[in-house]
Amino acid sequence: MKTTSIKFLLSFLVLGFFACGTGEGDSAANAPKQNNNAPKANKAKIPAPNFNADSAYVFIEKQVAMGPRVPGTPTQKVAADWMANKLRSFGAKVTVQESTVTVYDGTRVPMYNVIGAYKPEEKKRVALFAHWDTRPFADMDTERKDEPILGANDGGSGVGVLLEIARLIEKTPPNVGVDIILFDVEDYGVERAETYCLGSQYWGKNPHVPGYKAMYGILLDMVGAKDAIFHQEGHSLAFARPIVDKVWKAANRAGYSSYFPYRQVNPITDDHYFVNTLTKIPTIDIIQYDPHTEKGFGAFWHTHDDDMDIISTTTLKAVGQTVLETIYSE
Ligand code: AHN
Numbered sequence: 001m002k003t004t005s006i007k008f009l010l011s012f013l014v015l016g017f018f019a020c021g022t023g024e025g026d027s028a029a030n031a032p033k034q035n036n037n038a039p040k041a042n043k044a045k046i047p048a049p050n051f052n053a054d055s056a057y058v059f060i061e062k063q064v065a066m067g068p069r070v071p072g073t074p075t076q077k078v079a080a081d082w083m084a085n086k087l088r089s090f091g092a093k094v095t096v097q098e099s100t101v102t103v104y105d106g107t108r109v110p111m112y113n114v115i116g117a118y119k120p121e122e123k124k125r126v127a128l129f130a131h132w133d134t135r136p137f138a139d140m141d142t143e144r145k146d147e148p149i150l151g152a153n154d155g156g157s158g159v160g161v162l163l164e165i166a167r168l169i170e171k172t173p174p175n176v177g178v179d180i181i182l183f184d185v186e187d188y189g190v191e192r193a194e195t196y197c198l199g200s201q202y203w204g205k206n207p208h209v210p211g212y213k214a215m216y217g218i219l220l221d222m223v224g225a226k227d228a229i230f231h232q233e234g235h236s237l238a239f240a241r242p243i244v245d246k247v248w249k250a251a252n253r254a255g256y257s258s259y260f261p262y263r264q265v266n267p268i269t270d271d272h273y274f275v276n277t278l279t280k281i282p283t284i285d286i287i288q289y290d291p292h293t294e295k296g297f298g299a300f301w302h303t304h305d306d307d308m309d310i311i312s313t314t315t316l317k318a319v320g321q322t323v324l325e326t327i328y329s330e
């Protein structure tokens, strides 16, 4: 009985002390002040480096110069090795995830997902995705429909932007860990959605690090064409609306809001769909898609026009600087 009442009295006194102890004059005033406007992390904010769009452009040129990067052709391995070496040269810890996947017609092809990790021990991470393979046919063209495309934009552009980001991360590391994840065998599909994105489906089921987690993911797909616009895509909004908000705000701060209008478009089956459903990492897709055009994806899409002539350093800059602004504000 006695101890209970003493405990009660003690807790009353303790509560009372904290309830009143908010004045400037009390002993807690010597402790560092909390700034409620500071970013959640108590690390100092590092300004985003300057994205060099000419450098990204050259990374795209290098890929296109290899010819089509089609799964099952000799160029596939050449391109995978080139990307792995590039990431290594920019200080990333590189993993090449190698397997074999079965495409729509039953053909088995090799698959190389190329992954570069920065600060691999850091728990707070951001995953940046792109596909690097190119389509084995030009089914949207009027001629040479059975020949592979060069894929400067569809394949090349996302890799070009992410390699430039890797180059900058080595020089100015952000607070968070970053993984650059380049998926193979995205564009070997026909009609059915599951015939696309075979590299990301493999990675989602077999992450390169067991139990891999990131705070969020950003997929870049067709991010280099002249006059591209990036709308808020349906799956991104359904699975990762706060990340869409975060990235669109970053675009605004970086001065590229005209490339990122606040307009929603229907869901698109892309690598982010499989990342979201298989790993639960909230992941958005920055993808050129305009429902008011004939194809939605630009006129070059899945044709032989997808070459260096349609690539714009202005578009690359808008996307690259926006992604950097997002990462460096963590
Ligand atoms: C489909 O065409 C089903 N999805 C678009 C994904 C894609 C193809 N991205 C680039 N090429």
Ligand code: ZN
Binding pocket: 135, 154, 187, 302
């Ligand atoms: Zn494609």
